[in-house]
Amino acid sequence: MIDFEALAKEYGTPLYVYDFDYMSAQYTELKEAFRGRKSIIAYAVKANANLSVVRHFAKLGSGADCVSIGEVRRAFLAGIPAYKIIFSGVGKSDDEIREALERDILYINVESEAELQRVEVIAQELCKAARISIRVNPNIDPQTHPYIATGLHDNKFGVDLSSAKRMYIQAKNSKYLDPVGIHFHIGSQLTQLQPIREAAEIVADLVRSLQAIDIELKFFDVGGGLGIQYDNEETIKPYDYAQAILGTLRGLDLTILCEPGRFLTANAGYFVTKVLYEKQNGEKKFVIVDGAMNDLLRPSLYNAYHKIEAITENKGPLQKVDIVGPVCESGDFFAKDYLLPELHRNDLLVIHSAGAYGFGMGSNYNTRGRSAEVAVENGEARVIRKRECFEDLICLEQEFLVD
Numbered sequence: 001m002i003d004f005e006a007l008a009k010e011y012g013t014p015l016y017v018y019d020f021d022y023m024s025a026q027y028t029e030l031k032e033a034f035r036g037r038k039s040i041i042a043y044a045v046k047a048n049a050n051l052s053v054v055r056h057f058a059k060l061g062s063g064a065d066c067v068s069i070g071e072v073r074r075a076f077l078a079g080i081p082a083y084k085i086i087f088s089g090v091g092k093s094d095d096e097i098r099e100a101l102e103r104d105i106l107y108i109n110v111e112s113e114a115e116l117q118r119v120e121v122i123a124q125e126l127c128k129a130a131r132i133s134i135r136v137n138p139n140i141d142p143q144t145h146p147y148i149a150t151g152l153h154d155n156k157f158g159v160d161l162s163s164a165k166r167m168y169i170q171a172k173n174s175k176y177l178d179p180v181g182i183h184f185h186i187g188s189q190l191t192q193l194q195p196i197r198e199a200a201e202i203v204a205d206l207v208r209s210l211q212a213i214d215i216e217l218k219f220f221d222v223g224g225g226l227g228i229q230y231d232n233e234e235t236i237k238p239y240d241y242a243q244a245i246l247g248t249l250r251g252l253d254l255t256i257l258c259e260p261g262r263f264l265t266a267n268a269g270y271f272v273t274k275v276l277y278e279k280q281n282g283e284k285k286f287v288i289v290d291g292a293m294n295d296l297l298r299p300s301l302y303n304a305y306h307k308i309e310a311i312t313e314n315k316g317p318l319q320k321v322d323i324v325g326p327v328c329e330s331g332d333f334f335a336k337d338y339l340l341p342e343l344h345r346n347d348l349l350v351i352h353s354a355g356a357y358g359f360g361m362g363s364n365y366n367t368r369g370r371s372a373e374v375a376v377e378n379g380e381a382r383v384i385r386k387r388e389c390f391e392d393l394i395c396l397e398q399e400f401l402v403d
């Protein structure tokens with residue numbers, strides 16, 4: 001049990017708290033699920049890019065899935081070896097591609113024919129053969145929120161099967177391209193096994209048809225997306241997930257690459273915020289807290305549900321409240337019509353499942369400094385990112401002030 005009151009007292013609020021032991025347990029469970037096959041769990045850095053978080057996964061043997069060169073640099077800084085780092089994303093710039101090739105990472109996940117051409121040109125300039133994987137869009141409905149569905153033809157990710165095949169042939173015929181993997185990622189917060197199985201089946205069939213024309217791949221990259229419990233939803237067990245994927249690979253000798261983000265960190269994280277005021281507007285009761293959408297955007301952005309726990313002396317009857325922050329936007333809320341006991345000034349609210357897409361989606365909107373981040377490991381707490389102060393927010397502007 002984490003003592004949120006003690007942490008709030010010591011480090012102030014709003015505050016992100018991460019349970020590193022929980023992250024370890026999640027990592028180990030997933031790694032174990034693929035036992036019997038070669039596998040690399042490549043942590044999706046964008047879920048929680050804090051250097052100490054990435055270092056924690058590095059120490060467990062994890063690789064990293066990065067979607068910008070900044071994330072690649074973080075992965076290196078955190079001690080993830082180059083041969084376990086992959087670089088994905090629809091819009092890589094020339095500079096990013098060049099640096100990724102210079103750093104000799106495991107492979108670049110290519111998302112379009114135009115990008116394949118750029119990678120080839122840059123690899124030629126560097127006199128290298130670029131290891132690549134192609135992101136296939138298997139046109140499967142992942143049955144998740146439309147904003148986080150990525151495996152349908154009407155969204156921007158990956159290429160269709162026939163383009164992929166063409167691209168593999170082109171890569172095979174190029175001195176500067178080395179096709180080593182195949183990749184798909186159909187969406188995030190997946191809670192149904194069937195779409196994953198179907199996608200894997202389609203992609204495995206493509207691997208077989210490539211084999212038939214002498215293109216031998218090494219890595220079968222199943223993306224991330226494993227869902228977690230925010231509320232009471234049924235989730236996929238890592239063992240069943242692994243079995244569903246492995247079941248599609250009969251006769252294929254491939255290393256599994258898996259890119260979980262949310263699964264590893266979401267439920268390890270808590271966002272702790274303090275009650276400032278309660279206020280009644282007509283029928284509506286608002287609880288105004290010191291954290292806001294600039295700290296944790298998911299409710300505002302996706303109308304996402306987060307469980308909220310009140311730490312209060314008051315055990316009285318529950319009331320329906322909207323929990324809102326100080327930012328000047330009607331969309332600045334953590335929950336609407338949420339049942340909580342009556343609260344007093346300085347009571348704490350602990351927002352659960354905040355370890356993924358929490359801090360990283362934060363901003364300085366309204367000139368608010370971002371929260372501190374604290375890790376809890378073996379019962380000990382330590383700061384892993386300082387609270388931002390006003391000077392941090394203005395330092396890139398101040399020198400340009402003119403009379």
Ligand SMILES: *Cc1c(COP(=O)(O)O)cnc(C)c1O
Nearest residue numbers: 044188189224225259260261262
């Ligand atoms: C975002 C992303 C992931 C991680 O998704 P989660 O839902 O956090 O597991 C993995 N791979 C790619 C390519 C992504 O874009």
